[in-house]
Amino acid sequence: MKQVLLCVLFIALLGCKQENTYKNEIKADVAFLADDKLEGRKTGTKGEQEAAAYIVERFKTIGLLPKGTAGYYQTFSFNPKTNPHEEAKFVTANEDGTVTGTNVLGYIDNQAEHTIIIGAHYDHLGYGDEGSLHRGKTKEIHNGADDNASGVAIMLDLAARLQGKNTANNYLFMAFSGEEMGLLGSNYFAKNATLDLAKANYMINMDMVGRLKQDSTLAVYGVGTSPRFKQTLASNNTHFKLIEHESGIGPSDHTSFYLQDIPVLHFFTGQHDDYHKPGDDTEKLNYKGMDLISDYILAVISELDDNGKLAFRKTKNESEETPRFKVGLGVVPDYMFDGEGMRIDGISEEKPAQKAGLQKGDIVVKLGDSTVTDMMSYMKALSVFSAGDSTTIVVKRAGSDVEKQIQF
Structure with a gap:
């Protein structure tokens, strides 16, 4: 009888282990998000909503808890800016002429004191419009495989890999809307956070991480925002030629968190001919390079796991010096x-x-x-x-x- 019980227990444990077995879904995630069917995932469109629903299902499959204001979702409405030098204004959802964006938030609750925020924007340019560098006479779908289906795919990969690991922190995973219109989703969350930002440890942002070049050059921004970052990045680097930037201010969502005095790191594989053009498609991504970047970020998180809350340090705003x-x-x-x-x-x-x-x-x-x-x-x-x-x-x-x- 004892042997039977042990056998049943072993089978049950084996079944649990198989249920939580990690599987690399990076290529599949990019394929869905950058498909023509989503019509470029422009903020507020049906295509963006379909992308958000897909991310929610992936969060559920991974086992993340909802951390939005309505399940996994956090919606926000705004008046699009008509003057490129103005900021878009957040408004109540029932005002005429508004656009509604949707952040998607999933959570790993390790009952820890502090939370690491890991994010990437999932919106793109739709058929072009403002921000497009396409010079063709007809509008075409801007799929944004690199910008930024790549970042979302690595974020989802990290969410799966961090389940049950590095439990000294909680993890908030965020897919931001409205980045292409001016960091709107991350800005809104920073001012309407669904957790106590005073308990946020640090933030990792991945924007355009899909085209690692042959020389393996990887840019990391925000390395000056905490004294621990440079040493940790160097000690875990076995593949990349790192280009480091001190400033926590830049044209992506990490800026919204730096402005809340949270240390930030932003990973980026560089611009290319297809940036903000219809040619930014799935077949042009370096998926092996994306795997390496996910490995690297996981290694950085792992080394910092038992270091408590990282100290924040202000950095010089490099953009203020730009002529x-x-x-x-x-x-x-x-x-x-x-x-x-x-x-x-x-x-x-x-x-x-x-x-x-x-x-x-x-x-x-x-x-x-x-x-x-x-x-x-x-x-x-x-x-x-x-x-x-x-x-x-x-x-x-x-x-x-x-x-x-x-x-x-």
């Missing part, structure tokens, strides 16, 4: 480049760079009378020009200096 421009070159800079100069990662159609014959991969080393050594010196050099000006530009191409004439 203002009256003209543009018409290029996508390679923000991951750490060599001397500014490397061009993409060329816009019918803009000064294309007309001058510049190419992807060119490294700008001189603009007018100014030497270009990095992004900041490039921006300072560009800021002195106005529409109608012309000047020379020197780029390194295949190891040689090439001089071109630029007309702004």
Whole structure:
């Protein structure tokens, strides 16, 4: 009889173990979120609502508890900004002309004192409209596989992997709406949080983490917002060429939490030719690279698990030092480049760079009378020009200096 009972207990335990077995769903999650059927997941649209419902079902399957204001959901309504220099205004849901966005929140309750927030935005640009860099005559679906189905997929992967592990903290997983319209979902949550933000340990944000390049360059922003971050990132890094940025301020959702005095880390694999264009599709993602990024973030979380609440440190706002421009070159800079100069990662159609014959991969080393050594010196050099000006530009191409004439 005793042997029978032991056998039954073993089978029961085995069944429980199989039920909670981790399975990598990153590629499947991206495939759903970046499918044409969701029509680009623009905030407030049916496609975004379908994406939100999918994320809720994934949260349930993983075993996350609801942590929104209505189950897993937290809705917010706002008047879209008509002036690009204004901020959108949150309003009551019954006002005419409003858009309703939906944050999706799931929770692992380890009965711990502090909570780690892990987030990624799931909205994108729909058929383009404001923010699109598409220059075609007809509107096309912007699927946003990298921006930011990639971040949501890694967030879901981490949620599955953290069940029952690293239990010194609770975990709040958030899929933000309204990021493309101005960090609206994260901003709203930060001001209407469903947990005590004083108990928030730190926040991890993943935005555009799907295109790790051959040199394995990974940018991490916010490394200066807690004294522990740099050492932890370095000691767990076995795969990446890290580009570290101190500031907790940037054009993604981590900013909303930094402004609440919460340490933040934002992971980013860099811009590309398909950024905010219809070509940002699933087949162009580096899924092995995404697996490595998920492994890395999990390792960072694991090392910090027994360190209590991390100290917060304010950082210099790097965006305040950015010069203002009256003209543009018409290029996508390679923000991951750490060599001397500014490397061009993409060329816009019918803009000064294309007309001058510049190419992807060119490294700008001189603009007018100014030497270009990095992004900041490039921006300072560009800021002195106005529409109608012309000047020379020197780029390194295949190891040689090439001089071109630029007309702004």
